[in-house]
Amino acid sequence: MAGKVSLDPRTKLFMVLAISSLAVFLTNIYLLLLVLLLAVAALAFAGGSIVDLLGKLKRLIAIFIAIVFVQSIFTKGGQPLLQAGELVILSDIGLTRGIQTMLRFFIILSSAAIMTTSNPREIIQGLIQCKVPYEIAFMVTVAIRFFPILRDEVNDIMTAIQLRGINLKQVPFLKRLKTYSYLLSPMLFSVFMKSQDLSVAMEMRAFRAYPRRTSLRVLHFRTQDYQVMALCTIIFLAIVFTALKAG
Amino acid sequence: MMIALNAVSFRYPRGNWILKDINLHIESKKCTFMVGPNGGGKTTLGKLMTGILKPTLGDVFVDKLNTKQAKLYQVGTKVGYLFQEPERQIFAATVRDELAFVMELKGIEKEVIEQRVEVALVRFQLQEVADSFPFQLSRGEKQRLALATVLMNNPSFLILDEPTTGLDVERKERLSEIIRELKKRGTGMVIISHDERFVEKHADRIIIVAGGGARDGG
Amino acid sequence: MIPIKAENLSFQYRQNSKIILQNIDLTVDKGEILAVAGLSGAGKSTLCYCLCGIIPHVYNGLMTGNVYINGKNTRDLTLPQIATMLGIVFQNPDNQLFSFSVEDEIAFGPENLCVPRSEIERRVTETLKTVGMQEFRHAGPQQLSGGQRQLIALAAVLSLQPEILIFDEAMSQIDSAGKKMVRDMILKLKEEGKTIIMVEHDFENLALADRVLVLRDGRLAPFNGQLL
Numbered sequence: 143m144a145g146k147v148s149l150d151p152r153t154k155l156f157m158v159l160a161i162s163s164l165a166v167f168l169t170n171i172y173l174l175l176l177v178l179l180l181a182v183a184a185l186a187f188a189g190g191s192i193v194d195l196l197g198k199l200k201r202l203i204a205i206f207i208a209i210v211f212v213q214s215i216f217t218k219g220g221q222p223l224l225q226a227g228e229l230v231i232l233s234d235i236g237l238t239r240g241i242q243t244m245l246r247f248f249i250i251l252s253s254a255a256i257m258t259t260s261n262p263r264e265i266i267q268g269l270i271q272c273k274v275p276y277e278i279a280f281m282v283t284v285a286i287r288f289f290p291i292l293r294d295e296v297n298d299i300m301t302a303i304q305l306r307g308i309n310l311k312q313v314p315f316l317k318r319l320k321t322y323s324y325l326l327s328p329m330l331f332s333v334f335m336k337s338q339d340l341s342v343a344m345e346m347r348a349f350r351a352y353p354r355r356t357s358l359r360v361l362h363f364r365t366q367d368y369q370v371m372a373l374c375t376i377i378f379l380a381i382v383f384t385a386l387k388a389g
Numbered sequence: 390m391m392i393a394l395n396a397v398s399f400r401y402p403r404g405n406w407i408l409k410d411i412n413l414h415i416e417s418k419k420c421t422f423m424v425g426p427n428g429g430g431k432t433t434l435g436k437l438m439t440g441i442l443k444p445t446l447g448d449v450f451v452d453k454l455n456t457k458q459a460k461l462y463q464v465g466t467k468v469g470y471l472f473q474e475p476e477r478q479i480f481a482a483t484v485r486d487e488l489a490f491v492m493e494l495k496g497i498e499k500e501v502i503e504q505r506v507e508v509a510l511v512r513f514q515l516q517e518v519a520d521s522f523p524f525q526l527s528r529g530e531k532q533r534l535a536l537a538t539v540l541m542n543n544p545s546f547l548i549l550d551e552p553t554t555g556l557d558v559e560r561k562e563r564l565s566e567i568i569r570e571l572k573k574r575g576t577g578m579v580i581i582s583h584d585e586r587f588v589e590k591h592a593d594r595i596i597i598v599a600g601g602g603a604r605d606g607g
Numbered sequence: 608m609i610p611i612k613a614e615n616l617s618f619q620y621r622q623n624s625k626i627i628l629q630n631i632d633l634t635v636d637k638g639e640i641l642a643v644a645g646l647s648g649a650g651k652s653t654l655c656y657c658l659c660g661i662i663p664h665v666y667n668g669l670m671t672g673n674v675y676i677n678g679k680n681t682r683d684l685t686l687p688q689i690a691t692m693l694g695i696v697f698q699n700p701d702n703q704l705f706s707f708s709v710e711d712e713i714a715f716g717p718e719n720l721c722v723p724r725s726e727i728e729r730r731v732t733e734t735l736k737t738v739g740m741q742e743f744r745h746a747g748p749q750q751l752s753g754g755q756r757q758l759i760a761l762a763a764v765l766s767l768q769p770e771i772l773i774f775d776e777a778m779s780q781i782d783s784a785g786k787k788m789v790r791d792m793i794l795k796l797k798e799e800g801k802t803i804i805m806v807e808h809d810f811e812n813l814a815l816a817d818r819v820l821v822l823r824d825g826r827l828a829p830f831n832g833q834l835l
Contacts, residue, residue, distance in 0.1 A: 263711045287705055301441055302478035304461035305470050306491045307542050313494055321494065328480045332524055339702035342665055342686070346695055347767060348719040351687035358714040358727045404750070427754030427782045473753050473780070474701060528698055528776070529647025551753070554779045555698065557646045557808045583754075583782045 149188055151260040151268035153367040157184055158253045160378045165249035168385055171238065174245040180377065181252040188259045195255050199248055206247070210240030262286055267359050276355055284340065292333055299329060390417040390452045390467070390545050390577060392438050397447035399433055407433050409601040411447070417546055417577030420568065420591045424583060424606075425598040431581045432473060434598055435548050438579065440464040451546075469544035473551050473581075475531040478538070479523045484515055487523055487538055505541065513537040514563065528555035536567075546577040553584045565590060608678050610771045610802040611635040611658055615672035617825075618650075618657060622669065627653050629825035630672070635771075640793065640803045642816035644830055649822045651806045652698065655775045658804065660689045676771065691720065694769035696777040700756035704748045709740065709759055712748070716767040727766075734762040737792050739785065753780040761789065772796065774805040778812065790815055 161181045168174050186192055214220075214236025215229070224232035257265065262283060269279040304310065310318060394413040400406045407430045415421050415438075423431045436442040437449050440456035449456045451464050472478050481487035488506045510516045513533040518526055523534060532555055539547070553561055561584075568591055571578065582588055588595065597606040611633070618628040627650040635641050645651050656662040660681035663670045674681045677692055694716075697703050706712040713734055717727045735741045738758040748756060757780050764772070774793075778786050786809075793803060793815055805812065813819050819830035 262707045298477040305465035307466040309462040340705050343703035345686035347716040348687050348690035355718045356721050428752040527648040
């Protein structure tokens, strides 16, 4: 899924840092909304799929509606918008805070999605060229590779159990719980063995034989990368300035 | 009992077509081999036949169950499936537990379970490692254990993905005996293999899977 | 210099547990293809681990005796140091592929050896051709079948161009066309003077070897057509 423009992963990292730091520091809902729009635009520009992103965000909406109510019930003060007797179910402060939290999460998720438009190997190379030691950068890769392995492992076990003719839904809850706990340790062990095998495989291919290593891929900044970073900086400063002025 | 594939095509989301418009009827009581080059789609076809994967287009029927609607456990009571990598289907704390645990979940009596476990241990030459941790067995032992657990269910159909991998000559002969025995009992089998001698020995029918298609051959 | 030499090598996982290797003496000469046969569970993989230093460096257990690679004791070497001389292809391809693409997987080894970029590029192209997987250069590992993954695992070790190679049942899932390619490759490596140890069940592959030994009850013996 190559985008129309292929930005250097370091440029993307820069954008992600700028966007997510705004998400953390801003409190004004309108500015947060603006940043969210910018983040989505940046994602589209980097070649990411907005449809996929919307799919992910949709699943979170229920949680945020819950947050709005929880904030309303437990935060004192503010104008009640909805009341049940003495209990304030929905207040303006609760609503504002809930929306803030939601926008922040959406911004961070959208900006994180920007990184997924890069090939992970390129991201590692980006980190290495930003002077991150290669051992650490590769540790990150193995960790990234690890989650799908863990997920596959769980899926396979569940598939294998069901294929042996067991309907897990029909097994009484306590027995099922016992089964899960019983499977947990062998599963963790197998994941542990697998990670050990992978690290042995890496070492047997001379990983860390020398303090340096070469790389088939080398990243170069191009004009568009400088342009994007400059634009990003200007927008960042403009938003910070507006936020400070608005108090 | 039969497995039928009607106009089945398969691809992973956003991937290329792995299988295209496959029509196959596989009767039981026969030993059908699927052969073909690496990456030809044999494993995918095997997984479609058990409902582990669902067809992108078309339908797969396992004895009148459409795998699109059927639950895995329903297919699992009819079809046993041996993964190419045995590690994917072993997970208990000891070899003995691995063999027993499904029967325990089904609430079968303890004595019956113990007796059946003993039979399986002997049949698959696993007595020596009965109390070992399955993950520390050798590849061949894992393979035998996986096959033994699949057979504990007495499935009327078996799908074996590369069952001879990691087996030495003697163990291969032992596997051959088991296959002959199952055949006699009327268990239908689909075996994915590139072990030519093994194919020659047991095949009643050979299906060549290559380039996304499947045709009868040899 | 002798590529691989084991002296009075014994191994068991724990005191009182089954002895897996017992007083093994083995010398493998430069340019030799040695095949090791044996029943599954006989300890062939364990022997491979001992010969390449994974035992005693990674797995716990009781190893006595010594293994020398190019005259150096494996106990005094780190695994990455050993990897500059020796390459091993393991049985299970899933546990040795960790990259996001085939190209990255094969480039990984030479990158660690600080091979210049243009040479890495050349090696990736060449090894992919050797195993007949050129068209999968940019594929991800999850798009490959079991046999194809084994071919990539082989290619990833070949690109290191080690002097000594150990194949632990490295062809078990490869189809017959692929096996033929791998056999040709092994013979070519021998011509180049590489030392090769292969653990095998397949009689057709055993025929490649200059010498076939059987591992039985923890001891190595000449092969006489019988595994038991």
